[in-house]
Amino acid sequence: MSIGVDIVRGQAIQSIGDAGHIDRLTIMTDSRKSVASGLFVPLVGANFNGHQFLKQAILSGAVAALWMEREPLPDLLPADFPVFFVRDTLTALQSMAKSYLNQVRPKIIAVTGSNGKTTTKDMIFSILSQTFRTAKTQGNLNNHIGVPLTILSMAEDTQVLVLEMGMNHFGELTFLSQMAKPDIAIITNIGESHIEYLGSREGIAKAKLEIVNGLKKRGTLILDGDEPLLANIQTYAYQIVRCGFGVQNNWCIADIVESVDGSRFSLNNQKDYFRIPVLGKHNVRNAVLSFAAARIMGADMETIRYGLEHLHVTKLRFQKVDGLNGSLLIEDCYNASPSSMIASLETLKKLPGFKRRVAVLGDMYELGKNEKNQHKSIAKSLTAPLTHVITIGEKGAWIADGLRETGGDQTIDVRSYETKAAAHAYLKSLLDDQTVMLFKASRLLKLEELSAGLRAKESTNR
Template sequence: MSIGVEIIRGQAIQILGDTSRLNKLNIMTDSRKTVADGLFVPLSGHHFNGHRFLSQAIENGAVASLWMEREPLPDHLPEGFPLFLVADTLKALQSMAKAWLIHCRCKVAAVTGSNGKTTTKDMIYSILSRRFKAYKTQGNLNNHIGVPLTILAMPEDTEVLVLEMGMNHFGELTFLSQLAKPDIAVITNVGESHIEFLGSRAGIARAKLEITAGLKKRGALIIDGDEPLLTQIHTHAFQIITCGYEDHNDWKITGIKEGTEGYGFSLNHGIKEYRIPVLGKQNVKNAVLSLAVAKRLHVSSETIKEGLEHLSLTKMRFERVRGLHGSLLINDCYNASPSSMEASLETLKELPGFKRRVAVLGDMYELGSNEEKLHRGIARVLTAPLTHVVTIGDKGAWIAAPLLEKKEAAGRPEVHSFHDKTEARQFLAGLLDDQTVMLFKASRLMQLETLVSELSI
């Protein structure tokens, strides 16, 4: 959506050109994409400089541009084309986002976590959009550039903004939280993602808790109450709401009914059963975290129930795909950590009605010096009723290694390890029939979804 020109003017050191014809502008950072009435924000990094692509941005709809004051002014511009000269275009983008949030005066719910933050964001939005004018992070625009772009894209009449916040170093969530100043913050869990940079799960927990840095007074932090690294926090600055299976949780999951289409579950109070049409037992807890957000905003139980039952999730999160020869493919390729991979495997093992359960697993990244140990540790859940384990990649081979090293192979799944996807494709195709369910899981760089596409109808 469009932001007001007054928001831009508030961040400009100097304005060159005619701004009288400008009213509302749409932010564009990619000069290759067509944007009507675009405000081009040329960003610069170690290996690129967006200022070099102003002409292309103008061809694709830019009618004004931010401009780093230390950059040489462009030689050729349309007559009267406005340039807003700023000290730093990224900081200006972030400052505009702060100003737009103040202008819109919406509630902000921010979501982070090692696993499940995108799914939880989608769940929260599915519920809140039934009661409020809501907007959410599109795709994974969840960093120091993506969060400001999300804020600046939300309509002016937005009542609740649902922001996904990612990180891989200390300090990043502190910045994002102080930028967005959430009313509600959610931490889905603490896994091993980015342990290469954060040192330990305790370090990861500390980094995730940075989401409270900008949390408004009398706000709420909603957490996985079964995680001791999170429940150790004590404060009077905001309310802490816990969700999980253990008795001490504010929202306690008291029963789960699983099926081929999703899960039903009960809680310690309120409606006796909610349903989610999505696979992955871990998504039950994500749903309860989302429910807690909605309750904080006084959404009724019936509306929550409807929102959960009509989910539309971002692709490649336990996505069901029709495979060749009547098989079922589970596309869980968006990313992977040891904890999320184990959770996905447990769900695969629990799916009823299949004689052949195949786990296709690949490399996991950013696991630091213990990466081999963490890959090999996956073997402890590679048990019946899994029938086949297929690994892809050099790191993926570590997953298969403990099973292949066993002298006694009785009872373990059939194991195959391939160097790349091309080698694996023909073998996988030969396993597909109407009694087969096949899970694909690896880090984003592996792009296992190309296999899913090749094996689907």
């Protein structure tokens, strides 16, 4: 029995070969997650084979499964359980996503960049969901598996789909862009993430620009207009909208005012202010990228203003929570690169009303052969009014080394710990109502496990 690529309707199977009509099946790739009725798609990786977990998938709610032709079926499989053979389950998953997009035909907004993808995606969703039936990437499902899963999870009446697209090698964004065929593509910035694989910031810029390879004719590319590596794009195939702080931009940011509660800004010197409940100039830029996309989609100013003000961002992206003894903790530890860490530090230094500003910084990964110097480069931003710098991990210690080697600000208390547990007691001793403490490191370090132990018992997001 074989399976066609035209079988999917949302989370449902419209028809499967000669099995007749099976409705409302959730696409599932993780056998551990329970669903009401699921189509199990067992994927195969370097260190796993999902075909080994069919029985668990059935217990979790699978009522049908795709199956690679070369894989043996398990013993004692229920006689009435439909199994549909394909050459490759991942390719079938991706083909189903393309087919479903052709059925639903939503407007597609694709977001990539070294930093800020998820926040920008959340901002666009917050604005456009007021007017359109809008879906978005959940969590960080932004690769060759996550993007098709996101597509297949959207409702049949979706009008706008906001897709986050990640990459770490050349060719990956071309594949995702050509799968989704976006109407609007956004490049948030060019940083250092994945420089280990792409060689240089120039290589990163080239890889990010692959997002236009599937952009629809007469589509729009929205980008960071202050980035020199994106300054000389010349094309007649699509429109370019530049956003940033320089006067050369189509949307020029001005009059930024930051507080603990967020940021206020204006555009193109108009005294018409927008507010976002998140901190940092980098997040203001993300908001303007979102603004530009919303304007192209026809959103009016009041809709945009309301959407930005009522934004709910994904966790661990400059998330403010209540700490012990009345302190403020900022969990910005989903990921980190030198440019994003510096941006977070600059925001920390500008927060008004705190006597003690503490930066808890950890390892950054995928920085290539020059990783030690890239960690040490953070030292240039370790200045007053920071009062304490605490580093975690072997690579994180290079940050402290950079500060000591340059003879930096002697007023800052600098300490390094090998583990999160070793730092806990000292960090706890710093917390009172005059303390703001930032946590920033790459995802692998899971620095939120340290901040979790410093939260107030009745902690709430601010």
